[in-house]
Structures are given as C-alpha cells and as structure tokens.
Amino acid sequence: MTKIRVSCLAFILGFTMLSLSCKSRDESKKETKEDDISSLLEKRYQKFLEYPIDSTAFPRSYNQATKEIKQVSSKDWTSGFYAGNLWQLYQLTGKDEFKEKAQKWNAFIEKEKFNDGTHDMGFKVYGSFGKGLESIEDSTYNQIILKSAKTLATRFNKKVGSLRSWDFNRDKWEFPVIIDNMLNLELLFEATKMSGDSSYHKMAETHANTTLKNHFRKDNSTWHVVVYDTISGDVKEKITHQGINDDSSWARGQAWAIYGFTMAYRYTNNERFLKQAEATTKFVLEHSNLPEDGIPYWDFDDPDIPDAPRDVSAATVITSALLELYKVTEKEKYIKYVDKVMNTLKSQEYILSAEVSAPFILKHSTGNYPKDDEIDGPIVYADYYFLETLLRKKALQ
Template identity: 60%
Template sequence: MTRSIYSFFICIIFLTAYSCKDNPKHTDDIAESPEQQLKQRYSKLVTYPLDSTAFPRSVNLKTNNLKKVPSKDWTSGFFAGNLWQIYELTGDTAYKNKAKKWTAFIEKEKFNDRTHDMGFKVFNSFGKGLKIEDDQEYKDNILMSAKTLITRYNDTVGSIRSWDFNKKRWKFPVIIDNMMNLELLFEATKISGDSIFHNIAVKHANTTLKNHFRPNNSTWHVLDYDPENGDIRMRVTHQGINDDSSWARGQAWGIYGFTMAYRYTKDQRYLDQAKATAAFFLDHPHLPEDGIPYWDFDAPNIPDEPRDVSAGAIVASALTELYAYTDNEYYLNYSKKVIHTIKSSDYILDKDIEYPFILDHSSGDWSKRSEMDEPIVYGDYYFLETLLRLKDLK
C-alpha cells in the first residue's frame, strides 16, 4: 500500500477527529473505498490457516521464522481480537467469521489456573466478540475465566499472583502487566451481578497503586511479596534492562491499566496515577520526536536501541480513552502522532509480506533476547484498538 492510500484511509477513519492534509495526487490509487483498501491490506490475517495449536505470535523477518503458540500462551487471544477489530473497521463478515473460529480455540483456557493472563487470552478474544454479538456462551466463558483467575488472589498480599516460575527466587511475584487482566474481572461483575470480581480487581489495583510506582511515577516491572505477611521482598525487572530502569511496555501497561480501572470505578486516585505516569512517559527526554519509544527508556545505546511500536500503540490507545475523561488535548495529540508515524513510515509491514501481522518493530523479552524489533501480534491489537477509539470520538 502506498503512503497516499493509507493516508486517505486514515483521513476517513478520523473524519471528525482531525483533518488530514495529505492530498493524494493519483486518483487511481484511491479508486477503491477505504474499506476495500483495508481488506486488501489485512487479507493475510483472514487467510491464515486455522490451527488451534498455532496462534501467530511473532515473526523474525531475517530468518523467516514464524513463532506459533498454543492457546495457553499469554498472547493467544490477540489474534482473534485483531480479527474482531478489523471486522469493526471494515464490516467485512469474513473477518468476523474467522474471528469466531479463532475465539473458540481459546475456550479451554477458562479452566487454566496456572496463569494470571486470563484477560489477555479470554477478554481480548471473547470480550471483543461480545462487543459485536450478545452471545451468552461468550458471557459464560468470561465468567468462568474470572472465577478461575480469582483463585490466584491472596488477601494477605492484596493481589493476584502473576507467575508460577522462578520459585527459587520469587515467592509471590506481581507484575505491572497484571493490571490489564482486571478488565475481565470488572466485566464479570457486570455480567453476573456478583461483586466479588469487582472487589478483588479493586484490591489488586489498590495494592499496585500503593507499591508499584516510583516517586517519579514510573513503574517497576516485578514486585515480589511474602504471601505469609504481605511484605515486599524485592522490586526488580524481568524484561527491562535493569531493576531500576523504565521498561517502555511496563509504563504503557501502567497507563492503560489505571485508565481502564478508572472507567469501572471512577476512583480519582486511579485517574491521577494514569495521568502522572502518562506525564512521565510523554515528557521523558528519551522519548523520540515521532512518539515511538525505545524498548527501555534507560537502554544504554540510545539512539541505537530498538524501538517498541507495541508500547507506543498501547499508550496511544490508553491516552485516547484518557482524553475522554480529561479533555486534555496533550493526550489526544500523542495518539494522533503515533498513528501518523505508523502510517507514514516503515512501521507498517509491506503488503507483500505474507505473514499475518500488520506492524513491524515491536520488542518483546530482553531477558531472553527474544522478539526484539519484530512484528508481534499485540502491537497490531493496540494499533487497531487505537484506530477504533479515535473513530469513536466522533
């Protein structure tokens, strides 16, 4: 897709949100409707073959190694979520039909009590589907998943346990990412009327609010608690460059998580924290002018470090919602900047690349030197969510 085509598409998407100044010169480039162009651009997602053991997670374009994962992987729900969101953008039922099939593959995860990532897996698939169709089975799956998730809650700590690995070092690790899984619990209370899910989500958010943020409103990645007395044993990283660094995606989870928690609770403290961490992110001297952060704000080789477009997309989506609560144009301008950067640069994968991804240059797990500067499925998810949220501002 040429830049002019994509600019035209973005103009239509954000018709009343902001005006595009690009004026495509070649009328044959825009002969098809924006929806047709979108379907052409994302057709590789809908044609990716169904396989319940092979959810596309990322691809190393240098080695042509496509990473496929089973439903138990924390990223499995994003692909179905992407298809649901493309259906919302295009109205093309082919995406909805394929989304239903990929969503069905996630169902068995509702009983998986060995993970805190129930929201990422179940709500990003079944939840996105429920937004489209009032399906009782989708509601039942969300509710059962919430019941499974709260078995990991420890009232002494006041949090949901994140990971079960690395037991020689950690006793009860809680990561900032876990804020994202609270949406599943909030929605479970709305579906069932049972307040237990909402109450546990609030307790987890309150503990995170109390302990996870530094004085400058950045966030640590991992806090390890003693489950016997609730004391904090250590504040460390697992995916950042070091324990005291500001891992970009971690900051993004914090901004998004507390903005979302405010949506369900209207607790002013949550809104204040979202705004404070957004200020840390947006005003950081190492945030590039184009809005796409380096994978860690404290990585030693900036400006020669990999970027993380997924972190930028997560923050763009969060700040579009935060703008709705504050009317602060600073937040909306960042979201627009990220979309403009993506659409006018090599962050969009070339349409001839056949892998089922949209964006390039996300960064995954530094601790394993894995998925650094690659297309990753969750970057696409929050990019599409940002498009929809900006469209909804109309």
C-alpha cells in the same frame, strides 16, 4: 478508509465544468501517500483471512530475517490477541469473513477458562471473547468469561491483596506481581457486571490499590515486578524481568500502567487511579529519551539510545489508553500524542509490505530484549492495540 476531499468544483451557468486542480503540489502528494497507505493496510488486513486455521498455531510474531511465523498454543499469554484482531477488523471493515474466522479462533481458546496456572486470563479470554461481545450477542461467551473470572480469582491472595503473576522461579520469587497484570483486571470487572457478584470487582479494585501503593517510584515510573511475602503481605523486593535493569523504565511496563489505571478508573471512578494514569503519562510524554516521532525505545534507560530498538507495542498500548484518558479529561495533549504516533505508524517504515504473507500489520516491536526474543519485528499485541486505537479514534469522531 481515507476520504479524498475535492477542493475545487466549478459550476458555470448551470453546467458542471471540470475545474483545474487548485490543490498545491504538497497537498496532492499527501493525498497520494494516504491512498497508498490505506491500500497497504487493506492488503495487510487481507493476510489475516489467508492465514490457515490451526488450533495449535496461534500467530504470535514474525521473524523478518528468516520469514518464519512464531506460533504458539492457546496457553500462551498472547493467544487471545489474534482472535481479538479479527473481531476488531470485523468492526473496522464490516466484512463477515473476519467475524466468521474470529469465531473459529475463539473456539480454540475456550479451554483456557479452566487454566488456573496463569494470571493472563484477561489477555487471553477477554481479549478474544470480550472483543466478540462488542460485535455479537452470545450468552455462551458470557459464560466463558464468568468461568474464566472464577478461575482467575483462585490466584488472589488476601494477605498480599493481589493476584499472583508468574508461577515460575518459585525458588526466587515467593509471590510476584507484574505491572502487566493490571490489564487482566478488566475480566474481573466485567464478570461483576455480567453476574452481579461484587466479589470480582472488589478483588480487582484491591489488586489495583495494592499496585498503586507499591509499584510506582517518586517520578511515577513503574517497576516491572514486585515480590511479596505471603505471610506478612510485605514487599520483599522490586525488580525487573524484561527491563534493562531493576531500576530502569521498561517502556511497555509504563504503557501497561497507563492503560491499566485508566481502565480501572472507568470501572471504579477512583480518582487516585486517574491521577496515577495521568502521572505516568506525564513521565512518558515528557521523558528526554522519548523520540520526536513518539515511538519509545524498548527501555527509556537503555545506554545504547539512540541506537536501541524501538517498541511499537508500547506506543500502541499508550495511544489506545490515551484516547480513553482524553474522553475523561479532555486534555488536548493526549490527542496530539495519539495523532503523532498514528501518523508515524501509517507509513511504509512501520507497516509490513504487501508481499509478506504473515498475519501482522506493524513492524518494529520488541518483545523480551534481555532474552533476545522477538526483537524489532511484528508482534500480535502491537497490532491489537493499533486496531483498538483506530476504533476508539473512530468512536470519538
């Protein structure tokens, strides 16, 4: 919560006197604005408690035009973020209601530990049960994470050296690997820490090395999808599925790369991972199409810029990653970008109004632009990394 500093307090002859305010008018306006935003955020957080519990209706996004919440089942790649948001709200507020509700939503995700048809086990299971373990001790959560890691490991191809991403479009993509998949490695790294079985760690590090070798361009931007030949292990093609074209720089893809390689460095101390995280960060922060307020357009190469949609989710993934990157490098430019973005987001332009009953916080994210899906609206993972940014910033302070 925002702490209001009392700038003047006069003490005369041992008696406490009321002082005339010596704050400037601008300072007073700033404090009023901060109080208003803090109050608005508290109201947004309350909406998470009001959302009804339903094992088939994980909130994914909100359509501001139709006032409809897009709801998905636990098999959707985004299902873990809502429980993760509740756990993070518990950490931020200390209110048991958030913890109790998070535990109920976690229970709906548990069956995903058997789902071998997805690479997104980390997003779903570690984003929910992993966040839970930051707040409570529960050996059942550890076992769920270990079983999930075992299931995810079945998607690893030794010849390619990567975990397979999607299973659809098999007629076109023999073995696709997306940059997003870097974030699922955290589940594997943690599984080794929990079990002592080094195979999970080795698998994750191999995947990261393969991605490092093949996913990045000379300017350190990343392709979205790399398709491999399973017989030779060679790259067949480099394409996009969510960017504007195969050679464009899809904003959230760049964010996944920064976050993923920063996280991989945490577990491996591999300097090449750290170097790539910094190099892609440099690409983003110095890009001529990065807006002054720090919130990227959904794709850095959209020809409609500056009229293209923004993607708040890309911004919050980056801010969370850069706080970890700052801890390693102590480079002030990373903190400056985080502060810029957070100042931008903590405004009525980006926070949903108090009247909206949906369990979301931020507006202006872009999900899948080529499919005209979830454009310029609230999306659950934007909130997840926003809350993670708040917690990581609090930890630094």
